[in-house]
Amino acid sequence: MKGIVFVELLAMAEDAFGEASVDRVIDQAALPSGGAYTSVGNYPCEELMTLIRGFSAHSGIPGAELQRLFGDWMMQSFGRHYPGLFAGKGGSLDMLAAIEGEIHVEVRKLYPDAELPSFDAVRHGADVMDLTYRSPRPLADFCEGLIEGCVARFGQTAEITRIDRDHDGLTQAEFHIRTGPGA
Ligand code: HEM
Incomplete structure (x- = not known):
């Protein structure tokens, strides 16, 4: 999955939940990429799902809604x-x-x-x-x-x-x- 998708997900999460929350969710997710994405890079879709689950747990918003x-x-x-x-x-x-x-x-x-x-x-x-x-x-x-x-x-x-x-x-x-x- 293209990095642009990850970059935008983190931008939305920062807008909605704040930078400190995003850093915490990334830390807890223990992602293979470490959560450092470039828009032209390629990352496994599973990381996107892990991040969505993390933001869902953090916010109480169901994953489908997120x-x-x-x-x-x-x-x-x-x-x-x-x-x-x-x-x-x-x-x-x-x-x-x-x-x-x-x-x-x-x-x-x-x-x-x-x-x-x-x-x-x-x-x-x-x-x-x-x-x-x-x-x-x-x-x-x-x-x-x-x-x-x-x-x-x-x-x-x-x-x-x-x-x-x-x-x-x-x-x-x-x-x-x-x-x-x-x-
Ligand atoms: C008009 C309605 C559009 C719909 C419904 C749509 C749908 C989707 C969906 C659902 C995905 C996720 C991949 C998957 O589900 O397998 C995707 C990926 C993507 N789409 Fe679209 N898309 C639309 C328009 C656009 C537009 C306007 C762009 C502009 C550049 C775009 C660029 C991309 C990119 C870059 C990806 C990521 C590919 C990857 O991760 O490797 N899409 N699109």
Whole structure:
């Protein structure tokens, strides 16, 4: 998993819980990397899960909720760092429909060793889409937060329902997304 994900998780945790708490959680987690991440480095996804468990224990916020909050945070960060990827998209569903064929294709050019999930998007009219997430990593909650952050970034609201269909050690989540008028 790319270091940028870890750098952003620690930035969010520092914002939410303070620097001293972040240092304590990192110390207690006894991470192989020692908790020193560079955005272009690569680190095991298991370290991310360990950190999320640590922040969850520290804050009392369930891990799934933390993953979602982090996804939302990460999307705002993507929006600041890569505005070009959002430009020209009419709305959040256009953006989400473009992850597989365009957005993550660009990510792969920036980070050839990125470990990316796969997405199937089926559009049912202007406001409704089914988006299926598949990954060997257990990040469906993070994905949900990214989707929510994407909707917010386009100034929209949405009803999002999710059905988990994990199988054979793979994570699969089907998101049904219906966007409403601007927030
Ligand atoms: C538009 C909605 C997006 C969704 C729903 C989405 C979803 C995800 C998810 C769930 C992951 C975690 C890896 C996994 O689950 O297997 C991921 C990884 C990643 N995504 Fe996206 N993504 C989106 C847009 C973007 C954008 C705009 C960027 C901009 C650069 C981006 C860059 C990345 C990077 C760098 C990783 C980490 C890859 C790695 O760890 O090796 N994504 N994405």
